[in-house]
Amino acid sequence: MASSISFLGSYSGIDSATIDSMIQAESGKLVQYTNKQTSITAEKNAWKDINTRLDSLFTKLGALGEAKTFLSKIATTSDATKVAITANTDAVASNYAVEVEQLATSTQVTSNIIDSAIGKTSKDKLGLNGTFTILNHEKTSPEVDGKPTTGGFEIKILKEDSLKDIVGKINEVSKETGIEAKIVDNRIIMTDSKMGARTMTFGGKLTDDKGIVIDDSNMAEALGFGISPDQVIEGKSAILTVDGIEVERDTNTITDAVEGLTIDLKGVTEASKPVTIGIKEDTDTTVKAFKDFVDQYNSTLTFIGDQLDVGDPSVESNTTGALVGDSSLMRLQSSLRSLITGAANTGNASYKNLESIGISVDRYGAATLDTEKLKTALADDSTAVKKMLFQTTTTETAGEDEKGEPTTITTEKEIGIAQKMRALVDTYISEKTGIIATKSETYDKSLKDLSNSITKFNERLVKKRENYVAMFTRLDTAMMEAESQLAYLQSQFSTTK
Known part of the structure; x- marks a missing residue:
């Protein structure tokens, strides 16, 4: 297939560069569109920045109305190793003398050496089969909140379980029991998550391979929980005095002794040497x-x-x-x-x-x-x-x-x-009805309309260029044909002489 031959500019002198100049001369409207597009984008971005600043101003103004802005307190303590203090907005500016007689502790029960664990590591199988029952303080009490308590928390023990596996199973239900377990020297130490004089007891049954309960068996005893008195360290309540008034709580973090204050007990104070805590306004x-x-x-x-x-305005490049x-x-x-x-x-x-x-x-x-x-x-x-x-x-x-x-x-x-x-x-900043949101929608619509106008204008310029190329190509072709015919006529006149 023969390639097409372009005669553009061959005879008329109007080539592609000339046509480009003609199109460029007609592009003034496009410059107006793009300038308008740039201007609107700048306005939209300016309002966006204003919105950000107004939003921050709105937040700062709101902070002036928060309780902590005017009611915030500064708490100090003369000995943070014994008593730490935190004050909220309800605290009254004053000084208090705090003596700590006793810290709150948790009840702890330590098992004896587990016979089946002797000579083994905590990862070796113990060969125990059956169930281990945990009764926390609530379960061992006759009733809680006026309602009688029911059975404890039962854990299934398998022959292939190691000491580590059993402790893991105990801790899996610690959220329900409130009792956590750990291993020290192949012994199990059970600790109540709550403080104060609380109790915990353990039971359970051993079974054979067929799941039949072995008479007079006790899984608790097999795991070293006898229980003899020396295995139990009973928890204690915290005892302190605040300005001479004795306070007793089952926790070392006391929030209800003085309104607005959280008193965190860290250590026992010396007799007649109270810790002074001070509360003042946080200006x-x-x-x-x-x-x-x-x-x-x-x-x-x-x-x-x-x-x-x-x-x-008087400057040219203003x-x-x-x-x-x-x-x-x-x-x-x-x-x-x-x-x-x-x-x-x-x-x-x-x-x-x-x-x-x-x-x-x-x-x-x-x-x-x-x-x-x-x-x-x-x-x-x-x-x-x-x-x-x-x-x-x-x-x-x-x-x-x-x-x-x-x-x-x-x-x-x-x-x-x-x-x-x-x-x-x-x-101005309301997301749905705010002035800035409304303006942003208007800007977006204008930019969309301008984009469509630019696209259509460019399409018209492309079409006009194509028309110019076709028109001047026809002109060059016509001029070439006219020149060819003139040459033919001249040759004919020459032969008749």
Whole structure:
């Protein structure tokens, strides 16, 4: 098959380069599309960054309303090797003297040497067959919570089981029994997971190869649990005094002796030498929460300002923010500045706005925190400071229910400065109804439409180029044929002379 021959430009002088120039001259609309695409993408990304900053601001504002922000406590102890202390928000700032007379311990039962284990390792078969029964403190008591107890926990023992296998089976049910086992010198040590004076007993039966119980047999005795008194170390309760009041508990972690305090006993104290524990207000946590808010507020407002910046219009290469003139963003900027300088009725005329507790705003909108002024306000009236940020009022008005009967309508309104700022921010960052989500959808639609327009425009340019190539190819072909005919005519005239 002969290859096709292109005559493009052979006679007319209009070649592929010329056609490319013609197509390029018609591509102005495409440049407009791509520039618009770049602009919209920049706007969308700017709003995405604003959303991230607003979301963080929303979180920082919320932290100001958490109990731990204002009620956090610092706990100290004069001897952490004897008494450790943790305080939650319910703790009262005060000092306590703690003496530890006795630590709580768990009941422990140690088996005698297991006859079938003599001369063997913990991995060798013991040749015992039958069942081993564990009765924990609850099972050995006549009744628990007013209900009679039933049988214990039964474990099946096989001839091929080693001492290690048997201990493994005991520990498999330790969550139910509350008793854990370990091996020391081919003996089994059973330990109650709970502390205090608790009991545990063991039983079970030995069986032959056919599963028939051997008379007067006892699996517990075969495993070394006689039980003689010297095998049992009975658990004890913790005994301590707090400010002279004796406390006894079956644990070394005591949470119910002093409200808001967890007292962790580590060792016995010397007589008449109590450990002093102190609880005080943790103002550092409060100050940090305010600092985090101020820092995030400034970061957010600075970024918003950058996006609205018109630059210097008198400069030829002027650069502006991605969202210059955006009314939604200007409204957000104005509202945030207005709210941070707003006031709230706290019941204390000395503390009615953020400036009164140390947060001032300069003429450029930047906020500054005076930590000493804030600490003074917190020490003077922390309740007023909290009310300034978070406060809900309730109003009741007369109305009618669905049946037209008279009723009282209760309306709650959040009037705290932090609450108002969070409400404003939420109108922008809400995932479903927020302004930013709505704008993002609009941007996505515009970008999709532009992408379709660009695709169609490119298709038209490709088609136009094909038409140009075909048209000028026909022109070159026609000119070639005309030249050939002219040459023929000239040759004919030459022969007739």
